[in-house]
Every structure is written in C-alpha cells, then in structure tokens.
Amino acid sequence: MRARPSCTALIASLVLSMTAAAWAAELPRSGEPTFDRVIELVNANFYDGKALDHFNAAAEAEIADPVTSLSRTSPASRVDSAITSVLASLKVSHTGRFKTDTIDYFELADIFRFAIRDDMRRLFPPDGAARYPGIGMVTTVENGQRFVSDVYDGSAAKNAGLLVGDEILSVDEQAYREIGSFEGKVGRSVEIRLRRHRDAEPLLLQVPVESLRPLPMFERAIEESIALVETGGRKIGYVRLWTLSTRDGLDLVAEALSSGRLKDADGLVVDLRGRWGGGPADAAEFLVGGTPTFRLIPRRGEATLANFRWQKPVVALIDRGTRSGLGLFAYTLRQHAIPLVGERTAGALLAGRAYVLPDDSLLEVAVSDAVIGDELRLEGVGIAPDLQVALPLAYAAGKDPQREAAIAEMVRLLQATSTPQIAPAQEPAATR
Known part of the structure; x- marks a missing residue:
C-alpha cells in the first residue's frame, strides 16, 4: 500500500505552490507566450539575482512602449525585437534566443541535447537527432x-x-x-x-x-583540419578545435599527435578560433599536463592510447570565436607561457543552459558564474594575444594572416631553442 503524504507535507507543498504562483504573477507580463516565458526563465535561472530588477524594468518598458506596445497580438517581428532587447540588457554572454531558421539553433540544440532531451524527438523527428x-x-x-x-x-x-x-x-x-x-x-x-x-x-x-548533424560534423571538421606544414626546414603540425563539445574530438587530436599524421611534427599550432566552447575544464591538459603518455597493451588486439602528453612546443591561435571552454583552454596555455597569436578572445566565460520556448526557439541562459582560482573572472574581459594580428574578412579570398603568423612564430621558437650540433672533438693521436 502506498503511504499517504503527511498533513505537514501537503501544507508545505501547498505553500510552495502558492509562493511560486505569487512570484510568477509579480513578473512583467505581456500576454505574448514566448516573451513571457523568456521573462520567467531568466528570473528563475539567471545566475546573477542582482541584475533582475534592471532586466524586469527593461521588460516592463517593452510591454508599455507607447508606440509599439507588446501584447498577445503583436507581430512576430515585434516579439523578436522585444526579446532581443531585454536579453541584451543583461550584458553577458551565454544568454540569447535562437530561432529555427538559423544554423546556431541546430548547433546549440545538439550541444544542449541533454538539457532539452524531453523535446528532442518532437523537434527533430523521427529519431530526435538534431540535423x-x-x-x-x-x-x-x-x-x-x-x-x-x-x-x-x-x-x-x-x-x-x-x-x-x-x-x-x-x-x-x-x-x-x-x-x-x-x-x-x-x-x-x-x-x-x-x-x-x-x-x-x-x-x-x-x-x-x-x-x-552538428557534433559529428564538428568532429569531422577537427579531424580534417589536421595538417603538417613543412616550412623553414621544420615540420609544423596544425589542428583547429572548432568546439570542445564533441565526444571524440580531443581523442582524434591525441591519436594524430602520438601515432598519426602529426607524430613527426617539431611543434604544434593549435587553432582555438572556434564556433562554440563546451568541453571539460581540463581540456588543455594533453598539451601542458605533467603526467606521462602511456598505452594499454592487451595480450590480443591493438594497444589503446590511455593518456597522452605532448612534449614539444605549442603556439595557439585565438580570436573572438575563442569563447567558453575554449577561452579557458587559452587561459591555461597562457599560464604555461605558450604564445597566443591573433585577437583578443570574446570574454565569454559563463555556464549556460538551454530551454525550449513556446514557439520552439531556444533560449540560452547564463546559469552559473565562472571563476578561475579564487577570484579571476574572464567574463567581459577576455585574453589578449601575445602577438596581435588582425584578420580582415571582406574579400579575404581565403587568406589567413593569423595562421601564417602563428606558423612563423613556431618556426622562430624552434630556431631559438634548437641546440647547435657540435662536431665531436678529435682524440689526440697515440704516442708511438
């Protein structure tokens, strides 16, 4: 027989429900479902409670605008502009709305697939895989x-x-x-x-x-980016980490460095000019960690790379696409005196979570602050490169001066650290 809830539990549950209802009733409301759901989710989940008064005031202003007041019958364009405006008032990263007609929507849906797992099969029939x-x-x-x-x-x-x-x-x-x-x-x-x-x-x-499919595509892009460039008498390895959110992306890089296309590289240029961050906080360990490389070798079958550590020089590329987990990756490299080439990073280092809105668009909300050590925050600050190199976009014709500068920097490092070969001294002739 199922136990009945106690009277105390019922009263507590009722009080909590009434409190939640009262809280929701106090929030700005327009009658437009998607806008109102944004307001609710931000108030319930945004990491910085002190910012909510300003946020709600911005929402009230959108609702009461004397020219384009927001209501249940507002056109989609007005709803879009109102949501964009109130989210921008928070002035932080990892907070935005993404509509179904954008590439960002599908890529983020795959990255946040566990957070929105209850909606995935409905959003992406028949198998629930974002594509x-x-x-x-x-x-x-x-x-x-x-x-x-x-x-x-x-x-x-x-x-x-x-x-x-x-x-x-x-x-x-x-x-x-x-x-x-x-x-x-x-x-x-x-x-x-x-x-x-x-x-x-x-x-x-x-x-x-x-x-x-976004994450498999990113994994393929990481693997296909791997190249060995021979210049200045040196072999320079290159790989672009488009995101850290793939399942096997870092393992593919480790295999390439340990036994694949990059095993004979004299140095490595790691490109952190990504699309999205994600990934583990210790993602940079294979380039700077102190533990040795080791493999597991069974009696039968192939050896497995269990742990890999790159022991040769590294140069990293950064720009505004270096955000979130990739920003932390860049910071870790900076702490180990690895040169950074390119432009200042985005300064986007918070933890976000996705929510599905009534119109099936995605809302990302910054739900946690991110602190390095005791008090260092990179949000809104970013990391400056050691070597500043711009990358003009319009009509670039595929030219990449940042990558060229990073390869040149690697050649310079290798030349500066190479040990001159000294001919062995001749032993004196034996006395006869």
Missing part, C-alpha cells in the same frame, strides 16, 4: 553585405572551393537564407553566386547539400 540541410559554411553581415566567415573542414563547401571572405550574392538565384536556401535540397546541388574580390565579376559554384 539541418546545409553545405558547411557560416556567414556574417558587414556593412550590409554577407561574407563567408567560416568554412568547416571536410564540408561540401570546403570541397567545392568556397573561401572565407567570399561575398555571397545568391543561392539558386534567391537571397541567401541560412536554412531556407537548402531546405528540400539534400542530395542535390545548389548554385551559389559569389564575389571573391571587390568589384570583380561574380563566380558560380555548384555545391552539394548535405543533411548535417
């Missing part, structure tokens, strides 16, 4: 023009010859849309019209559309 139609490129708008900002290694876009800095003019003769340009076209090719150089004639590229 979207695309070609493996990301764009950004500068001065009203849209440029390619990232091309994922191993992607269809990379293989077709799209370059960072290309201006995207159209896809299949229509304006570019992150998801809409590729919907219903998986397995077919789209025609991308682009301009590679300022005032040049447009180019046409045929690019096959794929069904992309």
Whole structure:
C-alpha cells in the first residue's frame, strides 16, 4: 500500500505552490507566450539575482512602449525585437534566443541535447537527432553585405572551393537564407553566386547539400583540419578545435599527435578560433599536463592510447570565436607561457543552459558564474594575444594572416631553442 503524504507535507507543498504562483504573477507580463516565458526563465535561472530588477524594468518598458506596445497580438517581428532587447540588457554572454531558421539553433540544440532531451524527438523527428540541410559554411553581415566567415573542414563547401571572405550574392538565384536556401535540397546541388574580390565579376559554384548533424560534423571538421606544414626546414603540425563539445574530438587530436599524421611534427599550432566552447575544464591538459603518455597493451588486439602528453612546443591561435571552454583552454596555455597569436578572445566565460520556448526557439541562459582560482573572472574581459594580428574578412579570398603568423612564430621558437650540433672533438693521436 502506498503511504499517504503527511498533513505537514501537503501544507508545505501547498505553500510552495502558492509562493511560486505569487512570484510568477509579480513578473512583467505581456500576454505574448514566448516573451513571457523568456521573462520567467531568466528570473528563475539567471545566475546573477542582482541584475533582475534592471532586466524586469527593461521588460516592463517593452510591454508599455507607447508606440509599439507588446501584447498577445503583436507581430512576430515585434516579439523578436522585444526579446532581443531585454536579453541584451543583461550584458553577458551565454544568454540569447535562437530561432529555427538559423544554423546556431541546430548547433546549440545538439550541444544542449541533454538539457532539452524531453523535446528532442518532437523537434527533430523521427529519431530526435538534431540535423539541418546545409553545405558547411557560416556567414556574417558587414556593412550590409554577407561574407563567408567560416568554412568547416571536410564540408561540401570546403570541397567545392568556397573561401572565407567570399561575398555571397545568391543561392539558386534567391537571397541567401541560412536554412531556407537548402531546405528540400539534400542530395542535390545548389548554385551559389559569389564575389571573391571587390568589384570583380561574380563566380558560380555548384555545391552539394548535405543533411548535417552538428557534433559529428564538428568532429569531422577537427579531424580534417589536421595538417603538417613543412616550412623553414621544420615540420609544423596544425589542428583547429572548432568546439570542445564533441565526444571524440580531443581523442582524434591525441591519436594524430602520438601515432598519426602529426607524430613527426617539431611543434604544434593549435587553432582555438572556434564556433562554440563546451568541453571539460581540463581540456588543455594533453598539451601542458605533467603526467606521462602511456598505452594499454592487451595480450590480443591493438594497444589503446590511455593518456597522452605532448612534449614539444605549442603556439595557439585565438580570436573572438575563442569563447567558453575554449577561452579557458587559452587561459591555461597562457599560464604555461605558450604564445597566443591573433585577437583578443570574446570574454565569454559563463555556464549556460538551454530551454525550449513556446514557439520552439531556444533560449540560452547564463546559469552559473565562472571563476578561475579564487577570484579571476574572464567574463567581459577576455585574453589578449601575445602577438596581435588582425584578420580582415571582406574579400579575404581565403587568406589567413593569423595562421601564417602563428606558423612563423613556431618556426622562430624552434630556431631559438634548437641546440647547435657540435662536431665531436678529435682524440689526440697515440704516442708511438
């Protein structure tokens, strides 16, 4: 027989329910479901309670705006602008709304798949795996023009010859849309019209559309980025950590360094100019940790790399894409006197969590502060490079002066630390 709850427990439960209801009733309310749910989730979960008065005041201002007041009947564009405005009032990272017509939405849904697991199968039928139609490129708008900002290694876009800095003019003769340009076209090719150089004639590229699963795609991009560059008489290894959120990304890098394509590298350039952070706090240990490399060797079968430590020089690339776990990675390298090349990091180092909103968009909320040691916070501050190198985007034609500078820095380090070869002294001739 099931035990009945005690009278005391029932009263406590009732009090808590009434308290929660009263708290919710006191929050700003517009009658618009998605906006109101944002207000509730931020108030319930945002890490800094002292910021909520200002946040709620911003929400009240949006609701009561004398020109464009927010209500249940407001158009979607007005709701979008109101949500963007109130979230921006918090002035922190890891807090934003992501709609279903953006690449960010699908990538974050995969990264936060456990937090939103109850909604995954409904959002991504039939198996609950986040995926979207695309070609493996990301764009950004500068001065009203849209440029390619990232091309994922191993992607269809990379293989077709799209370059960072290309201006995207159209896809299949229509304006570019992150998801809409590729919907219903998986397995077919789209025609991308682009301009590679300022005032040049447009180019046409045929690019096959794929069904992309974000984390497996990032894992492939990490593996495909691995390269061995021979310059200045040295072999320089290179790898780009697009994110630390993949299951096996770091293991792939360790295998490449220990026994794969990078095992003969004299030094390593690790590219932390990523898309997302995530990952364990000790992710940089394989480059700076003190424990030795070791393998597990069974009686039968292949040996397993159980622990790996890189013992040769490292140079790291950073920029505003170096955020969250990648920002902590960069800080760890800085603490071990590893040179950082590029631009200041994003200063985005909080812990976020995702929530599904009534319109199926995603809300990310910063739910925890992040403190290094006793009191160091990188949120809003970032990490400055040792060697500042800009990367102009528009019409870059794939040129990467930051990567070139990092490789040059590695060559300089290797030359500075190499020990001159001294010919052995001749023994004196024996006396006869």
